[in-house]
Amino acid sequence: MMKETHTRKFLVCRCCFAGEDGLWIRMASYPSIPIYISNFTSYLSSGNGIKTDVFLSPKFVLEPGSVANKFYYGIDFPRGHIAIKSFNAEVIDEKGNPVPLHETYLHHWIVLGYYKREGENTLERCGDTGLLQSDSNLIRNSGMCDHGLVQYFGLGSETRRTATDVPDPYGIEVGNPADVPAGYEARWMLNVHAIDTRGAVDKLGCTECRCDLYNVTADENGDALPLNYIGGLKCCHDGVRCRVKVGFRGERRSLSLRYTVTYMDWDASIVPVQIYILDVTDIWRKADESTGLTATHHCLIEYDVEACPFGAENGGCIHTKSLTVSLPTSGDVIYGVGHQHAGGIGSTLFGEGGNVICSSVPTYGTGHEPGNEAGYIVGMSTCYPSPGSVKISAGETLTLVSNYSSAQRHTGVMGLFYILIADSSLKPAASFQHSPAQVHMNTMTSYLGWSIALFGVGLILALILIYSGRNGYEEI
Structure with missing residues (x-):
């Protein structure tokens, strides 16, 4: 389970590692407390937004x-x-x-x-x-x-x-x-x-x-x-x-x-x-x-x-x-x-x-x-x-x-x-809006590699931060 924190400090990922089902992240602000997100796909995919x-x-x-x-x-x-x-x-x-x-x-x-x-x-x-x-x-x-x-x-x-x-x-x-x-x-x-x-x-x-x-x-x-x-x-x-x-x-x-x-x-x-x-x-x-x-x-x-x-x-x-x-x-x-x-x-x-x-x-x-x-x-x-x-x-x-x-x-x-x-006859709904962007990480292999996991780290950190604040052409 992700450790909850209420700090408003900017969180920087110091060490990140993809596990089989989740993601370990260690923050520079809290180097002694690694955070494990057991299912970060589900963590990021709630709601009906993007x-x-x-x-x-x-x-x-x-x-x-x-x-x-x-x-x-x-x-x-x-x-x-x-x-x-x-x-x-x-x-x-x-x-x-x-x-x-x-x-x-x-x-x-x-x-x-x-x-x-x-x-x-x-x-x-x-x-x-x-x-x-x-x-x-x-x-x-x-x-x-x-x-x-x-x-x-x-x-x-x-x-x-x-x-x-x-x-x-x-x-x-x-x-x-x-x-x-x-x-x-x-x-x-x-x-x-x-x-x-x-x-x-x-x-x-x-x-x-x-x-x-x-x-x-x-x-x-x-x-x-x-x-x-x-x-x-x-x-x-x-x-x-x-x-x-x-x-x-x-x-x-x-x-x-x-x-x-x-x-x-x-x-x-x-x-x-x-x-x-x-x-x-x-x-x-x-x-x-x-x-x-x-x-x-x-x-x-x-x-x-x-x-x-x-x-x-x-x-x-x-x-x-x-x-x-x-x-x-x-x-x-x-x-x-x-x-x-x-x-x-x-x-x-x-x-x-x-x-x-x-x-x-x-x-x-x-x-x-x-x-x-x-x-x-x-x-x-x-x-x-x-x-x-x-x-x-x-x-x-x-x-x-x-x-x-x-x-x-x-x-x-x-x-x-x-x-x-x-179609010009279809008028846009005035109330149309999205929720914030969400990320799912999926591959055609069973192991999620380093680079794919790191792709989502920035978005994960942003969500954690939000949570803590609430609660020329040339020849080739």
């Missing part, structure tokens, strides 16, 4: 030059009918330390939901996309692509410094029992694509999956690559290796994706949002009522940027790709963010008439530490319009523009744009 679960993916092993493109089904995920308020992730080592992008490049991670028959645990992966055997089993976002980009959550190298918070009173609704088919249960899948670039002869080329650096001529299914395919996802599938410097030696190491889900129990005061992912490579065909043709969206997901002509002004070397498309629904835009790779200089979503719905620009790292790695995109700016201030009408023509520097060639780049849209 909650945060921290999970670990299964481990994946990398060595210099190697690629892991893993699909994990039935992953840990918050249970019940809830509203997701944010979803964040990063690659960590076995000690829980964040791994920098210049060692392990996080090409992407995505999370999507699906329905599975209750009690059934057969192999679920199908094909190089990692999708299920039947698309009808997927819990898809609202669009736009017919195949691929169906995820609810997902980012890449920018994950550590990109805001994913859904503002009040909105939430991403998951776990509604009314949506689950009879005899099925909702589950979640995680895809992690990571590339170890330690000792690489060309780090940028490895992260852009240049086929010559991987010595790959066939995709994951063994099908020959198109003659004009010089780089992209087809060349850096699971298990292949990028070229490293002769004589370079580096240890094999086990890594995990640590993902953090912030949420709250669903109630009538929460306004649900729809997730739309737009892809600048979308080959869109409009619906034609006269012929009965429905709209189609063939998303290529990636594309190449050719280098500008020799001798051109560096400032004028900009490659622009655009998409004109319309959404089938209407509503208020409450969040927006772009996704680009190295070389990206920003993307903008325009409404009909040229008004800016959201502009998202990358932040490039300038240092060496995780979250600030020089030459890598470490964050994307986000848009949070005031509720009701930015609207999209059903059928409105939207234009997505993705800009890249073409001072050098880039392969396998992306120009995606995430937006969250709320």
Whole structure:
């Protein structure tokens, strides 16, 4: 049991150690009195306020030059009918330390939901996309692509410094029992694509999956690559290796994706949002009522940027790709963010008439530490319009523009744009508010390591204190 104290002194953790079921903490103010919280998850998870679960993916092993493109089904995920308020992730080592992008490049991670028959645990992966055997089993976002980009959550190298918070009173609704088919249960899948670039002869080329650096001529299914395919996802599938410097030696190491889900129990005061992912490579065909043709969206997901002509002004070397498309629904835009790779200089979503719905620009790292790695995109700016201030009408023509520097060639780049849209007719409840943030610590292993435990120490100390008071882009 936690020892109660009524001091108003600021408490500093001097020594903290995770036990099998709880957490020992020793305060600098009281070094002779260790405090044991026997079940700190329950201690922090009372009430109906904001909650945060921290999970670990299964481990994946990398060595210099190697690629892991893993699909994990039935992953840990918050249970019940809830509203997701944010979803964040990063690659960590076995000690829980964040791994920098210049060692392990996080090409992407995505999370999507699906329905599975209750009690059934057969192999679920199908094909190089990692999708299920039947698309009808997927819990898809609202669009736009017919195949691929169906995820609810997902980012890449920018994950550590990109805001994913859904503002009040909105939430991403998951776990509604009314949506689950009879005899099925909702589950979640995680895809992690990571590339170890330690000792690489060309780090940028490895992260852009240049086929010559991987010595790959066939995709994951063994099908020959198109003659004009010089780089992209087809060349850096699971298990292949990028070229490293002769004589370079580096240890094999086990890594995990640590993902953090912030949420709250669903109630009538929460306004649900729809997730739309737009892809600048979308080959869109409009619906034609006269012929009965429905709209189609063939998303290529990636594309190449050719280098500008020799001798051109560096400032004028900009490659622009655009998409004109319309959404089938209407509503208020409450969040927006772009996704680009190295070389990206920003993307903008325009409404009909040229008004800016959201502009998202990358932040490039300038240092060496995780979250600030020089030459890598470490964050994307986000848009949070005031509720009701930015609207999209059903059928409105939207234009997505993705800009890249073409001072050098880039392969396998992306120009995606995430937006969250709320039904304009659903009015926010005036009384909507949360309780203080709470933290649950969960892993897919039975032992809770040092780093995961320490993640919650600061919040634990804050709660104890409250209780005592009451009572620039460059080549990589």
